[in-house]
Amino acid sequence: MALTKIVGIETEYGIMVRGAADFDPVASSTLVVNSYKDNDLRSIMWDYGQENPLLDARGFQSEPNAPSPDEESNAVINDILTNGGRYYVDHAHPEYCTPECTNARDAVIYDKAGELILDMSSRIAEQTLDGKREIIIYKNNSDGKGHSYGCHENYLVDRSVAFQTLVDGMTPYLVTRQIFTGAGKVGAENGAESCDFQISQRADFFETEVGLSTMVDRPIINTRDEPHADEKQYRRFHVIVGDANMAEMSSYLKIGTAILMLQMIEDGIIGNQFRLRDPVAAIKSISRDLTCKRTIKLSDGSERSPIELQRVYQRLAAQYVEDRKSDNAYYEIDADVVKKWGETLDKLDEDPMQLNKELDWVIKYTWLKAYRARHEIEWRDHRIAMLGLQYHDIRANVGVFYRLQKAGHVRRVVSQEAIIHAISNPPLDTRAYFRGTCLKQFASEIHAASWNSLIFDVEGKSLQKVPMQYPLRGTREMVGDMIKQCKSAADLLAAIEAKPDNSE
Amino acid sequence: MPSSERKQTQKDDARKDSAEQEVNRDVVEEGAALKDDIDSLLDEIDELLEEDSEEFVENYIQRGGE
Numbered sequence: 001m002a003l004t005k006i007v008g009i010e011t012e013y014g015i016m017v018r019g020a021a022d023f024d025p026v027a028s029s030t031l032v033v034n035s036y037k038d039n040d041l042r043s044i045m046w047d048y049g050q051e052n053p054l055l056d057a058r059g060f061q062s063e064p065n066a067p068s069p070d071e072e073s074n075a076v077i078n079d080i081l082t083n084g085g086r087y088y089v090d091h092a093h094p095e096y097c098t099p100e101c102t103n104a105r106d107a108v109i110y111d112k113a114g115e116l117i118l119d120m121s122s123r124i125a126e127q128t129l130d131g132k133r134e135i136i137i138y139k140n141n142s143d144g145k146g147h148s149y150g151c152h153e154n155y156l157v158d159r160s161v162a163f164q165t166l167v168d169g170m171t172p173y174l175v176t177r178q179i180f181t182g183a184g185k186v187g188a189e190n191g192a193e194s195c196d197f198q199i200s201q202r203a204d205f206f207e208t209e210v211g212l213s214t215m216v217d218r219p220i221i222n223t224r225d226e227p228h229a230d231e232k233q234y235r236r237f238h239v240i241v242g243d244a245n246m247a248e249m250s251s252y253l254k255i256g257t258a259i260l261m262l263q264m265i266e267d268g269i270i271g272n273q274f275r276l277r278d279p280v281a282a283i284k285s286i287s288r289d290l291t292c293k294r295t296i297k298l299s300d301g302s303e304r305s306p307i308e309l310q311r312v313y314q315r316l317a318a319q320y321v322e323d324r325k326s327d328n329a330y331y332e333i334d335a336d337v338v339k340k341w342g343e344t345l346d347k348l349d350e351d352p353m354q355l356n357k358e359l360d361w362v363i364k365y366t367w368l369k370a371y372r373a374r375h376e377i378e379w380r381d382h383r384i385a386m387l388g389l390q391y392h393d394i395r396a397n398v399g400v401f402y403r404l405q406k407a408g409h410v411r412r413v414v415s416q417e418a419i420i421h422a423i424s425n426p427p428l429d430t431r432a433y434f435r436g437t438c439l440k441q442f443a444s445e446i447h448a449a450s451w452n453s454l455i456f457d458v459e460g461k462s463l464q465k466v467p468m469q470y471p472l473r474g475t476r477e478m479v480g481d482m483i484k485q486c487k488s489a490a491d492l493l494a495a496i497e498a499k500p501d502n503s504e
Numbered sequence: 505m506p507s508s509e510r511k512q513t514q515k516d517d518a519r520k521d522s523a524e525q526e527v528n529r530d531v532v533e534e535g536a537a538l539k540d541d542i543d544s545l546l547d548e549i550d551e552l553l554e555e556d557s558e559e560f561v562e563n564y565i566q567r568g569g570e
Contacts, residue, residue, distance in 0.1 A: 012570065014564075014566050015566075016560075016563075016564055018556075018560070025566070025567060090570075091567060091568075091570075092566070092567040093566070093567075143564050143565055143566040144561070144564070145564075145565055147565065147566045147567060147568045148568060148570075149566060149568065149570060150570040152570070214570035215568055215570050240570065367545075367549065370542060370546060371546060371549060371550075374546055382557050382558040382561050382562075383553060383557050385557070385561045386553060386554055386557035386560065386561050387549065387553060389561065389564065390552065390553070390554065398552060400549060400552060403545075403548060403549070403552060404545070407541075407545055407548075409545070
């Protein structure tokens with residue numbers, strides 16, 4: 001039977017400082033990340049001993065391990081959050097990772113909480129500047145000049161499912177799902193065919209079908225196999241092909257449908273029903289078809305539109321969710337995802353522009369088009385480029401998306417209260433609960449953290465590592481009372497030793 | 505058709521017409537309200553648009569990440 005899906009979203013944000021002649025993206029990102037004050041966790045380090053991003057899902061390691069940062073810079077560029085997530089500097093971008101979630105609703109809530117964390121820390125960082133400079137953070141995936149930064153989804157899947165089965169099952173889905181997950185983009189990039197506006201931010205950057213790289217020669221299916229969990233049981237499915245979303249509906253469908261697809265693959269319901277003749281060409285041509293009805297070629301010679309392919313998956317999912325209703329703790333959310341997925345496909349089929357309050361690319365297209373008509377300007381006009389960028393500005397008063405949402409022109413999926421709560425409270429039903437709660441309660445006694453361990457530094461003792469190899473343990477139900485009763489990390493370690501199954 | 509029935513039909517038609525006019529008026533009013541709404545939001549977007557957009561867009565260059 002399919003595993004409960006553990007999901008996390010990692011987002012690299014674009015950064016710019018207005019009014020700085022000597023803008024340095026690394027220094028600026030460091031300033032922003034460092035400005036965030038979350039329960040005085042500043043000195044806690046990230047445990048790089050657990051990281052190996054070069055492990056390939058196809059079963060080999062491609063290059064020697066990259067060196068980890070030294071102790072001082074480690075603490076400066078890393079922030080472990082009380083919501084169980086991680087906030088750090090990756091290359092030249094601030095990056096936020098949600099804590100481990102079990103469902104699409106939580107994933108959206110924690111992803112949105114990340115925007116607020118970025119926004120708060122940028123405003124604090126700005127105060128340390130001279131008052132003339134402005135820090136601007138964009139939740140998008142491209143600078144419009146051929147440089148892309150990612151929004152990656154991570155799903156834990158059953159190790160016993162062959163990687164090729166995942167490739168076969170997921171490729172046609174990932175290539176076509178942009179019709180509801182795309183964040184919209186003005187123009188083309190990376191040498192791809194020119195266009196005024198396209199559905200996806202990322203499509204132009206994909207050059208190959210399967211591979212390990214995320215920075216050059218990007219693959220539709222990425223093979224980074226780093227589960228941060230018991231690797232005998234779990235494999236990581238690392239999706240790099242998605243756009244960062246502003247609209248909650250796009251984000252909710254992105255995660256919710258991927259969870260169902262992976263579970264249907266694990267249960268043998270989705271195999272290689274469809275094989276695309278040229279996935280790399282298809283991802284770009286679909287991105288350029290705002291009707292979503294132009295067909296792509298399958299390797300058996302037939303042709304299907306992206307709506308038709310998604311419709312097949314949606315119908316299979318509808319049946320699948322009902323069939324396992326009795327033993328699915330996430331039935332309510334799964335059923336809601338299937339319903340919204342179906343409604344979205346119906347509307348895309350009738351007229352995609354009906355979704356101008358739901359889907360990122362349609363919202364953006366609608367308003368840029370209206371602006372263009374009002375001023376009688378070309379798609380290539382710098383004002384359109386600016387608004388295309390400003391759609392992703394995370395500031396509530398300046399960002400175009402947020403102004404539209406405030407004016408009631410965007411349909412929401414989750415509540416603002418839930419997002420605010422998620423800034424500093426972990427999900428209850430994964431090991432993120434243990435991590436976040438320990439960080440809140442015993443911050444001064446934690447030396448380092450990683451996805452699958454916490455290292456405690458209790459006075460008079462050597463460092464003690466608590467492994468967390470199982471993402472569905474360490475939940476509130478399992479360890480909530482135990483942590484509450486402990487006055488110190490020493491108490492907690494003693495309690496864990498007496499009852500080792502609870503957190504590990 | 506007996507005249508009484510014809511009268512009834514005419515009456516029904518007249519009622520239907522006025523109902524349709526009502527609906528049309530609603531649609532027009534709704535359309536006008538929506539247009540006002542869109543216009544005011546476009547005004548707002550105009551105000552939001554960064555003044556230095558040409559230069560800013562040109563200078564917005566990111567290093568690839570991931």
